[in-house]
Amino acid sequence: MSGSEMGFRSFDPESSFFSYPTSHLHIEELSASIVRSHRETTQYRPEELQALRWKVFSREEIHAYQSKSVDEMWQHCAVRLTDAVQYVVEFAKRIPGFRQLCQNDQIALLKSGSMEVVLVRMSRMFNTENNTVFFDGKFAGTELFKSLACGDLIAAVFDFAHNLCALRLTEQQMAVFTALVLINADRPCLEDRERVQKVRRDVELALSHIMHRDNQESLLHKLYQRVPVLKSLCALHIEKLRWFRQLYPLTVHSLFPPLYKELFGSDTDIQSLTTH
Numbered sequence: 001m002s003g004s005e006m007g008f009r010s011f012d013p014e015s016s017f018f019s020y021p022t023s024h025l026h027i028e029e030l031s032a033s034i035v036r037s038h039r040e041t042t043q044y045r046p047e048e049l050q051a052l053r054w055k056v057f058s059r060e061e062i063h064a065y066q067s068k069s070v071d072e073m074w075q076h077c078a079v080r081l082t083d084a085v086q087y088v089v090e091f092a093k094r095i096p097g098f099r100q101l102c103q104n105d106q107i108a109l110l111k112s113g114s115m116e117v118v119l120v121r122m123s124r125m126f127n128t129e130n131n132t133v134f135f136d137g138k139f140a141g142t143e144l145f146k147s148l149a150c151g152d153l154i155a156a157v158f159d160f161a162h163n164l165c166a167l168r169l170t171e172q173q174m175a176v177f178t179a180l181v182l183i184n185a186d187r188p189c190l191e192d193r194e195r196v197q198k199v200r201r202d203v204e205l206a207l208s209h210i211m212h213r214d215n216q217e218s219l220l221h222k223l224y225q226r227v228p229v230l231k232s233l234c235a236l237h238i239e240k241l242r243w244f245r246q247l248y249p250l251t252v253h254s255l256f257p258p259l260y261k262e263l264f265g266s267d268t269d270i271q272s273l274t275t276h
């Protein structure tokens with residue numbers, strides 16, 4: 001094994017901790033730990049989803065969803081989104097390096113990145129053969145979400161999930177990619193950007209290590225190309241939420257989960273995200 005793979009440390013008196021080329025073993029351990037965290041913090045396993053693959057909603061069931069009022073359907077989805085975000089918070093807390101970041105930066109990364117991770121995770125729930133996503137126990141097409149009254153956003157969310165699902169990422173590749181989506185040194189309001197960048201560098205090495213091992217380096221640039229789309233989907237979500245809140249201020253105020261409002265509402269400070 002060459003010197004750089006051995007990861008010889010060079011003590012840099014300036015930096016708060018060793019700046020060293022990361023060792024091969026460290027990257028292997030980091031990948032394994034991220035994959036384990038992913039497995040422990042997703043609500044559905046791939047084999048479960050595979051078994052339910054052809055369980056689709058009947059016309060009556062679809063009609064029942066379409067007959068819900070706009071505020072009822074938004075509230076229903078907001079509760080599911082908040083559940084999914086809480087699993088992402090758990091995932092983040094189990095990523096080595098993320099826990100070592102200061103509390104402020106952990107919260108800043110979750111505030112700006114948890115929705116993106118949920119959208120990436122949604123691609124695991126997608127069936128590209130009939131363009132449906134797993135929702136409330138069965139697979140649903142875009143028409144089921146009509147009463148949300150944001151057809152353009154739903155179409156974009158489905159489109160993103162379809163394209164990512166078509167890359168057929170393994171659970172390991174998905175796990176490390178979501179860690180990379182979360183640990184982004186360009187996010188707003190970070191206190192120690194350099195430290196976030198150092199943690200991100202190791203996760204980048206872990207992803208290229210896994211893609212190299214799986215002989216799928218060609219996927220890497222396709223994955224990185226999907227990231228700006230994630231950003232635009234989240235911006236569109238915030239825009240729609242502002243529109244919805246103007247129409248139904250009381251629903252958002254009293255019926256939306258507090259974490260949802262802290263994450264996606266105005267820039268209120270975040271209490272329930274404190275990752276103790």
Ligand SMILES: N#Cc1cc2c(cc1C(F)(C(F)(F)F)C(F)(F)F)CC[C@H]1N(C(=O)[C@H]3CC[C@H](C(=O)O)CC3)CC[C@@]21S(=O)(=O)c1ccc(F)cc1
Pocket residue numbers: 041042043044074076077078079080081082084087118119121122125133135145148150153154157158236237240
């Ligand atoms: N409120 C909501 C909302 C909620 C969700 C999404 C989008 C929105 C919006 F906001 C948007 F798009 F603006 F963001 C939308 F669509 F409503 F407008 C996409 C991620 C979905 N989601 C999941 O797919 C998770 C992924 C992780 C998985 C796991 O952990 O294993 C469990 C299921 C969580 C919430 C959920 S959802 O299921 O309510 C849903 C809603 C609309 C849709 F077209 C498809 C799904």
